[in-house]
Amino acid sequence: MSLRHALLGLLHDGPASGYDLTKMFESRLERFAWHARHSQIYPELNKMAVDGLVEVIEEGPRGRRTYAITEVGRTDLHDWMMNPPADPQVRSEPLLRMFLLSTLDAEDARPLLRAHADSAAATIDWLRRETAEIPADPDETQLAQRILNEIGLRQNQAEYDWAMWAIAQLN
Amino acid sequence: MSLRHALLGLLHDGPASGYDLTKMFESRLERFAWHARHSQIYPELNKMAVDGLVEVIEEGPRGRRTYAITEVGRTDLHDWMMNPPADPQVRSEPLLRMFLLSTLDAEDARPLLRAHADSAAATIDWLRRETAEIPADPDETQLAQRILNEIGLRQNQAEYDWAMWAIAQLN
DNA sequence: TGAGGCATGTAAGAAGTTACATGATTTG
DNA sequence: CAAATCATGTAACTTCTTACATGCCTCA
Numbered sequence: 001m002s003l004r005h006a007l008l009g010l011l012h013d014g015p016a017s018g019y020d021l022t023k024m025f026e027s028r029l030e031r032f033a034w035h036a037r038h039s040q041i042y043p044e045l046n047k048m049a050v051d052g053l054v055e056v057i058e059e060g061p062r063g064r065r066t067y068a069i070t071e072v073g074r075t076d077l078h079d080w081m082m083n084p085p086a087d088p089q090v091r092s093e094p095l096l097r098m099f100l101l102s103t104l105d106a107e108d109a110r111p112l113l114r115a116h117a118d119s120a121a122a123t124i125d126w127l128r129r130e131t132a133e134i135p136a137d138p139d140e141t142q143l144a145q146r147i148l149n150e151i152g153l154r155q156n157q158a159e160y161d162w163a164m165w166a167i168a169q170l171n
Numbered sequence: 172m173s174l175r176h177a178l179l180g181l182l183h184d185g186p187a188s189g190y191d192l193t194k195m196f197e198s199r200l201e202r203f204a205w206h207a208r209h210s211q212i213y214p215e216l217n218k219m220a221v222d223g224l225v226e227v228i229e230e231g232p233r234g235r236r237t238y239a240i241t242e243v244g245r246t247d248l249h250d251w252m253m254n255p256p257a258d259p260q261v262r263s264e265p266l267l268r269m270f271l272l273s274t275l276d277a278e279d280a281r282p283l284l285r286a287h288a289d290s291a292a293a294t295i296d297w298l299r300r301e302t303a304e305i306p307a308d309p310d311e312t313q314l315a316q317r318i319l320n321e322i323g324l325r326q327n328q329a330e331y332d333w334a335m336w337a338i339a340q341l342n
Numbered sequence: 343t344g345a346g347g348c349a350t351g352t353a354a355g356a357a358g359t360t361a362c363a364t365g366a367t368t369t370g
Numbered sequence: 371c372a373a374a375t376c377a378t379g380t381a382a383c384t385t386c387t388t389a390c391a392t393g394c395c396t397c398a
Contacts, residue, residue, distance in 0.1 A: 035260045084265065103180050169318055
């Protein structure tokens with residue numbers, strides 16, 4: 001039920017429509033943590049409303065429905081946050097590819113590692129630009145954003161460093 | 172089709188049964204890269220055999236069937252390895268939880284970050300022990316293993332450092 | 343008035359999970 | 371001979387992807 005909790009988590013910051021949440025997934029979660037399309041988000045919001053985790057608080061133009069998290073939703077989110085499973089499950093196609101690197105010879109592995117490094121470097125650039133836009137005297141949301149950007153920066157720096165190191169190992 | 176390619180990748184190292192591959196997933200892939208259960212692996216191997224990507228090369232006791240990758244399978248794996256998608260999709264529940272940290276107050280966030288750090292530290296310990304077992308003069312497989320352990324070490328070190336830094340930020 | 347973005351939806355199929363089910367072989 | 375492990379499978383269900391489908395609103 002990670003999708004459900006991702007949505008609750010996003011709604012914790014304030015009410016939003018399915019359309020807004022789809023955009024939030026794209027801009028905030030999809031790159032590092034979770035991925036979902038609108039075709040999964042809209043039905044899930046409807047189910048969550050039936051289950052009382054969210055409620056429609058406004059109907060706008062073009063059939064727009066703005067959802068807000070309910071008290072039940074908050075409790076559910078809090079429980080999920082505070083009880084992580086012992087055996088976390090991860091699915092990362094880029095990392096899987098790296099784990100299967102030994103199936104390639106050095107000539108093929110090198111450009112793949114290079115691409116991996118380039119991709120990490122591009123993400124670092126992007127996160128640095130994002131972070132630079134946060135004012136020196138941030139509010140709580142901006143402070144939280146800074147902490148999140150930091151995990152992305154450190155992770156991608158590790159990926160970059162590793163890829164460069166691995167290229168050196170091939171030689 | 173990541174499962175398919177994960178299986179082809181594991182079979183690239185040598186023939187194995189569905190049972191062996193299930194164990195390999197548990198010990199090698201599941202923690203960092205991909206996750207699959209035997210109930211998904213066995214049917215997939217059968218489909219892959221129909222598609223000519225793998226073949227049964229031996230039938231052993233208890234109905235054991237040993238699969239080997241075919242030339243078609245090798246080509247398919249190589250294509251997949253060399254053509255990573257532009258927008259990699261990642262799903263990580265632990266990271267999602269960190270991305271939703273701002274839904275908690277500081278008293279709740281602290282132990283969660285602590286647990287995140289502990290988990291990274293435990294993984295680092297485990298990887299260090301694994302790496303120490305690799306002889307000083309490794310063969311090709313062992314060298315590849317060392318490169319993989321290194322990515323895990325660096326990633327988890329980044330996670331650990333970040334979590335400790337984040338705890339400090341809360342104060 | 344046309345293009346782009348806003349806004350939501352469904353249907354079919356693929357992928358993945360959980361639970362049930364069975365039996366052989368090895369080892370202490 | 372009992373327990374652990376080896377070994378494979380299916381059924382029902384949930385989750386996720388891809389493609390199709392529709393129409394409104396805003397701005398240049």
